[in-house]
Amino acid sequence: xxxxxxxxTKLIDELKRLPSIGHxxxxxxxxxxxxxxxxxxERLITALRxxxxxxxxxxxxxxxxxxxxxRFCASTSRDHSVICVVEEPxxxxxVEKTRSYNGVYHVLHGSLSPIRHIGPSDLRLANLLPRxxxxxxxxxxxxxxxxxxxxxxxxxxxxxxxxxxxxxxGLRVTRIAMGMPVGSDxxxxxxxxxxxxxxxxxxx
Ligand SMILES: [Zn+2]
Numbered sequence: 715x716x717x718x719x720x721x722x723t724k725l726i727d728e729l730k731r732l733p734s735i736g737h738x739x740x741x742x743x744x745x746x747x748x749x750x751x752x753x754x755x756e757r758l759i760t761a762l763r764x765x766x767x768x769x770x771x772x773x774x775x776x777x778x779x780x781x782x783x784x785r786f787c788a789s790t791s792r793d794h795s796v797i798c799v800v801e802e803p804x805x806x807x808x809v810e811k812t813r814s815y816n817g818v819y820h821v822l823h824g825s826l827s828p829i830r831h832i833g834p835s836d837l838r839l840a841n842l843l844p845r846x847x848x849x850x851x852x853x854x855x856x857x858x859x860x861x862x863x864x865x866x867x868x869x870x871x872x873x874x875x876x877x878x879x880x881x882x883x884g885l886r887v888t889r890i891a892m893g894m895p896v897g898s899d900x901x902x903x904x905x906x907x908x909x910x911x912x913x914x915x916x917x918x
Contacts, residue, residue, distance in 0.1 A: 891910065
């Protein structure tokens, strides 16, 4: 990387750390930044700084939030007896878009993957079990836990793992229907498909 001035090389190196960004993409993004007016770049810097400064994880459900507990956990109009477990905050958004779900959430921030050396301790699972007890849930008895992890090998493995964890507690544990294309990310699943996946969920 001797061909670029040091600040350019530094920027490319930092961009390469981002997920799914290889050397070529990093280079393209760096050139884009250099061609962009300074005011626009400042806006990007401010957005990055703000998100790091203001966004935290909800202590109850791990959702991204500015206030703790998040607006779902704090809501009195939502059904706190149903918990929908999702992999990422954007999966939560996909479920919300259906407008047919009124329970609360639990965000894992990942999925089990032996290939990528991601085990149960790498997921945000530790705060799931305690909240299933009525005494930790404002006295509300959990009726159902919906496993809405992605329809991928990792998502399936994660759903099976959590199901094995929860079954002994005598809870109703369901898995969203897999009418959606295997290998897809809930983020890209159409609203109608997601709606069907939710309503056709089955016990596992
Ligand atoms: Zn929350």
